[in-house]
Amino acid sequence: MGSVLRVFSYLPNPRVWKSVIAANIGGVEIEIIGDKPKNLSSWLWDYNARKLSEEEMTQDSPHLRKGKRGFAGALYKTEEFLKSQPFGTVPAAYSPDGEIGIFESNSILRSIARSSQHQTLYGKSDFEASRIDSYLDANLVFAREAQVYLLEVENLTNEGYSRMVSAYEFYLSGIEASLSRNKFIVSEYLTIADISFVCDFAQFLREGHYQKIIKKKGFGLISKDLAQDFPLALKHLLGLSELEEFSKVMGSYLDWYKEK
Template identity: 45%
Template sequence: MSAELRIFSYMPNPRVAKATIVARLCGIELDVRGAAPNELSDWLWDFEARPLSDEDKAKHEHLVRQAKTGFTARLFKTEAFLAAHPFGTVPAAFSADGEIGIFESNSIMRAVARLREGQHGLYGRDGLGASRIDSFLDAGLLFARDVQVYVLAMRGGAIPAHVHAGVTQAFASYMAGIERALSGGHGFIAGKELTLADICYVTELALMHNEFKYHELLAKNDLPVLLTNAARETYPLAFAHFDRLCAHEAFAPDMGPYLRTLKAP
């Protein structure tokens, strides 16, 4: 079977896992391309994304763009890539023919689900169901932005107090909402079925687990760790849901290896 959607991104990336988890649940073939973040400066950013040799780089010097958030080197982005992805970011998804670009991980996840729309309940059973799921996805974006800023700060070796304060507030707000959503006893965040809301939640919280690698940096800056046993006691339903889904057969191929790369205390 040929791929129905192509995705280019830095890897591993739990936000790409949003799409790959949906693909497993729906029986969809994806073509995922990428490398570690520090290696993407050696790649051609294009539908036909690929590593560049030194000779290739010389030939493609006219494609060089200044890197932005999360990257520090020059990047080789084609005009076709920027036409499909006007903000120039990854993960970047393409239709099978490369003509249509889809950006932002939640939108890519929705696109994969829509490839089998009507055959599952991942994006709701009707318009209202889909809108409720969208509500959780939109709330997740607020959490996701602060988590990304936090993770990038930790990776950069400095955590400004305002960054930690922002993610602390976002974490408390988001987790409290997820806890309340699960307290209804339906088993899943948006209702009685596994949906995109659950997938988004698991992958965004997985990204925050990068904190495990930086406990010493947090201590050096006199900043408290957020993912603690106390947090699990405060949000027991939310963390139990996270653990249960990480072990799910559609989640485990992504979540297992990713979380194992992060050293828990």
């Protein structure tokens, strides 16, 4: 087993699953700390993250901050946390000695792959690693649009909806084209580009849970014709999610979609 990267987050979180799946495949040890999303407002966000007592959650707490993205109310983040995690987000990871903060789930994923002895998870050469990075960057652009779309679904606007449609078509058509050439996104073997795709795309499909709201706003599900439009991407998602390394982490997350 390699070194122990520590990750603090709300749980379950598909962004954390990326690293856990890679750690399982790559034989890297990873320590996950966290709680349900709604409980994270009563945690101290820190390298030594912990649940706070009622007495510690005061208005004059030096750690009190306002949530910036996805968390509406008060959060308790230490100065040290914000030094190592300048954007103040979770998942928040730390090098084994706690000295280096690593943020952005794709970068935490890269860190796991770099710590691993696995031959192909991060490609077979530096250039292939860079190609994997290219997919991870494209994936983050998609995932960021998806994050805004899902967080603001109750107040969906024409502009917000059409941004998500473009991001979906752009990203999925690139993935589809890649899968028409290789078995996996980058090559003939699984890399972290596949892991990142599965976790972020599975999360995007949660738009299906908001079908009624989306319809009420006068729109339709963006992924409605996924099977016809991007069959290889869908097959890749479902196929990988059934592999043990994925399914033991993702649990029943996609069951509702498969049962549709």
